[in-house]
């Protein structure tokens with residue numbers, strides 16, 4: 001007799017937790033459960049399913065329609081952690097304000113943000129996009145070329161960031177980075193930022209935009225930029241891509257070095 005009564009006593013607590021964390025439950029369902037189920041059912045990876053959708057719904061050579069295809073799939077079908085349309089607009093605005101000529105992207109995944117950046121760059125600019133996962137990179141390469149960007153504009157480098165950054169000067173002939181977009185594993189943000197500082201590739205006014213600094217979060221990175229005194233910085237508050245109710249933010253840093 002006691003156990004139903006105890007269960008009933010816990011019901012309000014359970015309901016409160018369900019309501020309070022409903023957005024996280026939805027995210028877990030879309031990003032994990034649905035993905036595993038569809039991986040087994042289709043024999044394709046989530047990225048391949050997304051690419052197929054984009055291929056059938058987008059127009060080759062039209063970056064906007066490719067971005068729309070991705071956004072539509074991630075909103076209606078499954079979750080992929082692209083920067084998404086809302087935070088994407090912040091990225092678009094910063095790119096149009098700064099017109100960077102040399103851009104480094106860390107974490108291309110399927111090429112969504114790569115296309116987003118490439119379409120906003122001025123004539124003569126170059127984008128170096130780094131992706132360490134070979135399967136993701138193969139899809140990103142197809143997406144970038146489908147959007148109509150050639151290798152003179154976008155170079156995809158398939159390698160972990162900590163191996164690429166020290167080689168950027170020698171192997172890619174770079175002298176200064178005007179803009180860096182960080183959207184790879186969050187634990188790499190701080191070591192990669194410090195590696196960039198050490199490389200001498202950041203000059204006065206170089207901008208670094210780091211996604212997801214609040215969710216999943218990059219606390220060490222935020223603590224460092226707050227204390228190091230090398231940057232003017234702010235966090236653009238937003239919600240997590242393709243999701244309501246989960247707070248996230250992008251950190252915008254402007255290097256104050258002397259070069």
Ligand SMILES: C[S@@+](CC[C@H](N)C(=O)[O-])C[C@H]1O[C@@H](n2cnc3c(N)ncnc32)[C@H](O)[C@@H]1O
Nearest residue numbers: 082083107109112113132133160161183184185
């Ligand atoms: C969140 S996704 C990037 C999403 C992409 N920026 C977009 O908005 O479309 C993160 C990607 O970073 C890649 N990645 C993680 N750590 C990396 C590293 N240290 N070097 C290179 N790529 C990395 C992962 O393989 C994954 O594809």
